[in-house]
Amino acid sequence: MEPARPPDAAALPAQAGGGPTVIDATVIDATVIDVRKLTHRFGTFVAVDHLSFGVGRGEVFGLIGANGAGKSTIVRMLTTLLPVTSGGAIVAGYDLVKQPGEVRKHIGYVPQLMSADGDLTAFENLLLSARLYGIPQREIRPRVEEALAAMDLTPFARRLVKGFSGGMIRRLEIAQGLIHRPAILFLDEPTVGLDPAARHAVLDHLARLRAETATTILVTSHYMEEIEELCDRLGVLKEGRLVAVGSPAELEARIGPGATLDDVFAALAGEEAGPAETQAYRDVRLSRRAARTHG
Amino acid sequence: MSVSPAAPPARTAERPARALLYSEQIFGVCAAEVQKLHHDPFELFTRAVQPVIWLLLFGEAMARVRGLATGNMSYIDFISAGILTQSVLFVAIFYGIAAIWERDLGILHRYLVSPAPRSALVIGKALSAGIRGLSQAAVVYVLAGLLSVAISLQPLHLVLMVLFIIAGAALFATFSLIVACLVKTRERFMGIGQVVTMPLFFASNAIYPLTIMPAWLRAVARINPLTYEVDAVRALMLRGGTSSFGVGTDFAVLAVVFAVLVAIAARLYGRMGS
Numbered sequence A: 001m002e003p004a005r006p007p008d009a010a011a012l013p014a015q016a017g018g019g020p021t022v023i024d025a026t027v028i029d030a031t032v033i034d035v036r037k038l039t040h041r042f043g044t045f046v047a048v049d050h051l052s053f054g055v056g057r058g059e060v061f062g063l064i065g066a067n068g069a070g071k072s073t074i075v076r077m078l079t080t081l082l083p084v085t086s087g088g089a090i091v092a093g094y095d096l097v098k099q100p101g102e103v104r105k106h107i108g109y110v111p112q113l114m115s116a117d118g119d120l121t122a123f124e125n126l127l128l129s130a131r132l133y134g135i136p137q138r139e140i141r142p143r144v145e146e147a148l149a150a151m152d153l154t155p156f157a158r159r160l161v162k163g164f165s166g167g168m169i170r171r172l173e174i175a176q177g178l179i180h181r182p183a184i185l186f187l188d189e190p191t192v193g194l195d196p197a198a199r200h201a202v203l204d205h206l207a208r209l210r211a212e213t214a215t216t217i218l219v220t221s222h223y224m225e226e227i228e229e230l231c232d233r234l235g236v237l238k239e240g241r242l243v244a245v246g247s248p249a250e251l252e253a254r255i256g257p258g259a260t261l262d263d264v265f266a267a268l269a270g271e272e273a274g275p276a277e278t279q280a281y282r283d284v285r286l287s288r289r290a291a292r293t294h295g
Numbered sequence B: 001m002s003v004s005p006a007a008p009p010a011r012t013a014e015r016p017a018r019a020l021l022y023s024e025q026i027f028g029v030c031a032a033e034v035q036k037l038h039h040d041p042f043e044l045f046t047r048a049v050q051p052v053i054w055l056l057l058f059g060e061a062m063a064r065v066r067g068l069a070t071g072n073m074s075y076i077d078f079i080s081a082g083i084l085t086q087s088v089l090f091v092a093i094f095y096g097i098a099a100i101w102e103r104d105l106g107i108l109h110r111y112l113v114s115p116a117p118r119s120a121l122v123i124g125k126a127l128s129a130g131i132r133g134l135s136q137a138a139v140v141y142v143l144a145g146l147l148s149v150a151i152s153l154q155p156l157h158l159v160l161m162v163l164f165i166i167a168g169a170a171l172f173a174t175f176s177l178i179v180a181c182l183v184k185t186r187e188r189f190m191g192i193g194q195v196v197t198m199p200l201f202f203a204s205n206a207i208y209p210l211t212i213m214p215a216w217l218r219a220v221a222r223i224n225p226l227t228y229e230v231d232a233v234r235a236l237m238l239r240g241g242t243s244s245f246g247v248g249t250d251f252a253v254l255a256v257v258f259a260v261l262v263a264i265a266a267r268l269y270g271r272m273g274s
């Protein structure tokens, strides 16, 4: 004979979602990146360690961490380029692990390395992106022109990208990442290797994008001050784990009165030696190589 | 609210729409490669040097050796078809190195984050190898004409020839891409490239007929796709040229091998970014 269950216990699982802990439906709807215990291991080395965070629609979320903290690894997993070791994420409403194809349709990605082809013109690079993303034939030309104009590249449309400055290449890459009007744009260290003027130009364009569209942005940097103005919220990453998440003001308040974001960064993310250094070298070598062939 | 009557037709329209999108994605990848050639045509000329050397030095010298059983064909006729195929092969093999280069720079990632099916990316790159192959073939045609090789200019032959050059180049470019995905570095690719292309070339009917080969080598040549490419090229390029297997069989072999290679390459290419 089956033991009689208390009626409310049987109903509990169903109620768990409907009880006091329930999340408001509008909030659920507004979460466009929902990362759950996301983990990546390179061999035995844990680069991203059971990471969980959420990003709301239209929000600009910054991931800050020293070189080697795992920023690129996170972004490469969320953009379907790197397999997930364990855990998962919902990106733009789709399961990262089970529906990578759907995720790809709704995201744009500006990698830390080159993503514009130096042997093509700016126009041709955008044309290629437009075709890869299946933009209808009739719309391609207006979209490409619009993208060029938005990034102030119209006068250089017919020039080969290998003659572009680093800042122009970055802006072109942002244009490429936006041409299909994705719900989410991932930017991995968009200002790395740029001189101050080019850096400001790129950040200004991102700020404009933020003001004019509802695009959700996840941006990484190892330089807190730089993206603080751009971000609604920041996550501070150290050795593959988030050590703090909050608005720039909240993070500053946490350290103490008068703290700047640089203090926050120093207190929470502290530079690490070891594997981080080899990574830094690799990044520098690769970005220099890219600069040599395309700059 | 009632069910929209427009829904069923919309669903049946999905399939052609997807096929159209797929072909546009292939076209996009291929067009970008052709645009690069257009910006830097110098590369086409440098690549044309190799077949010129083969035909002028090797071909002319070997033509004096009597006793290679090339049937009713002169040796220079015989080998010009082989050299045409070889130059297409070498152009195609270059695609693996290009893929590794794109991976190192990071350009590969723009392809892999896009929703384009991996097979569309692979086919697009492969077809662009066909375009390069055609420019190589044009050089060999001109040169062979100057050496008074009995070239056939029948329109049907020319059209089929274009088809075979694209098919052959696409096939070997895809093969090269698979090797690149496996070895991942340029240094290793160069090493493997030598080890693979030379036997492919010599264990085929490109520079000597199957009939003079020892039985074991002939068996290898029979499973070498290059043999079928050469067989068709020889029939189509030359006046009075004949095919041993039949041009239809040749094409079927190349098409099947290509399809299998694309399926393999599509899987590997998707993982090349990690």
Ligand SMILES: Nc1ncnc2c1ncn2[C@@H]1O[C@H](COP(=O)(O)OP(=O)(O)O)[C@@H](O)[C@H]1O
Pocket (backbone or CB within 6 Å): A042, A045, A047, A065, A066, A067, A068, A069, A070, A071, A072, A073, A074, A275, A276, A278, A279, B274
């Ligand atoms: N392909 C790889 N194989 C092994 N370790 C890697 C690989 N890529 C990155 N790592 C390591 O993972 C850690 C995180 O790297 P990454 O995500 O690139 O850091 P960040 O982008 O924050 O600088 C680093 O310690 C780095 O050395």
Ligand SMILES: [Mg+2]
Pocket (backbone or CB within 6 Å): A071, A072, A073, A112, A188, A189
């Ligand atoms: Mg990084």
